[in-house]
Amino acid sequence: MQALPLAIMALILYLGAASWQGLTLLRRVPQRPALVRVLGLLGLLFHLPVAFKLIDQSPGLMPGLSTAAVVLTAIMVILLLAVSLAKPVLSVAVGLFPVSGVALLLAVGLPSPERTGGMTPGIALHAMSSALAFGVLFIAACQAMLLWLQNRALRHHHTRGVVQVLPPLTTMERVLFELIWAGMALLTLSIVSGFLFVDSMFAQHLAHKTILSLAAWVIFAILLISHHVLGWRGKRAVHWTLGGYSVLLLAYFGSKFVLEIILSRT
Structure with a gap:
């Protein structure tokens, strides 16, 4: 078909x-x-x-x-x-x-x-864990945006509309950090498997992805540690989540867009 x-x-x-x-x-x-x-x-x-x-x-x-x-x-x-x-x-x-x-x-x-x-099993593990990490952290980023909307509505005493449909704020926040923990585990597996099974993670066509993926990992790690130790939550957690995912988005699609769309290269 x-x-x-x-x-x-x-x-x-x-x-x-x-x-x-x-x-x-x-x-x-x-x-x-x-x-x-x-x-x-x-x-x-x-x-x-x-x-x-x-x-x-x-x-x-x-x-x-x-x-x-x-x-x-x-x-x-x-x-x-x-x-x-x-x-x-x-x-x-x-x-x-x-x-x-x-x-x-x-x-x-x-x-x-x-x-x-085709791909070797090691590279397949790297590709699959990368895709799963991207997917889970995408859901976390969307959850962060909903949490921001919910926080904003409650701060302005708007208790109708979206706020009535979404779960309680504490539940939304707990789910956000559960998603980030899961995404971080997958992202860690992706990075480790990449260094183990890919010939050179800092080769010219992979360097940007490696560096930006590591930067995203550091951002999410800081967020999780600070949440556990310093009690980061609410607006700060939303900003760090969206910032980390933005870096990860650039890692996965930034150079592809420039090379294949802007410069018309494949």
């Missing part, structure tokens, strides 16, 4: 799920988490065949920008649907699902890089 119809169907289903959850946050419709999960899962079922096709075309360590975006968003959707069964993070779907659908639609219209050969 052609990739474009799959991408269109995934986008429609993702937008449907995100729209319902968004209207839930605005208290325009009742909460229907099962509906949001089902629509998201159906979107994922159309998403995955395109992701597998792109992986098959470019299974190397450094896939192209469009391939990386499609694969990472698929992993993030899987993580969100799974984590939302145990933690109150489903509101992240409002941002994640539309981004996933648009990334998928754009990817089918971009040229795919040439096949570069």
Whole structure:
């Protein structure tokens, strides 16, 4: 089956799920988490065949920008649907699902890089742990943004709308740090496996990713230590979470965007 119809169907289903959850946050419709999960899962079922096709075309360590975006968003959707069964993070779907659908639609219209050969088990471990770390910390970043909105609303004594739908502030904050701990464990595995199994983590095409990933690791480590020792929370925790994830985002996509889109290099 052609990739474009799959991408269109995934986008429609993702937008449907995100729209319902968004209207839930605005208290325009009742909460229907099962509906949001089902629509998201159906979107994922159309998403995955395109992701597998792109992986098959470019299974190397450094896939192209469009391939990386499609694969990472698929992993993030899987993580969100799974984590939302145990933690109150489903509101992240409002941002994640539309981004996933648009990334998928754009990817089918971009040229795919040439096949570069398969991955060894060690490099596969590095790639998978990197993707999982990126996905978990993305959910943490979205959780931080919701926490900021909740803090701001409560500070201004706005107790309607989003505040009524979201879990209590203490629960939101606890989930945020649980996500950061999980993301840090995966990011640590990614960095360690990279140094063990990749020929040179500071080679020209990998140096930026290595340095920025290490910088993101340091930022999240400072946040976790300061939360435990100094009691950092609230606005400060939000800022450090978003700062760390911004650095990680540059590590994963910054140079790809410059080389493949701005400079038209593959």
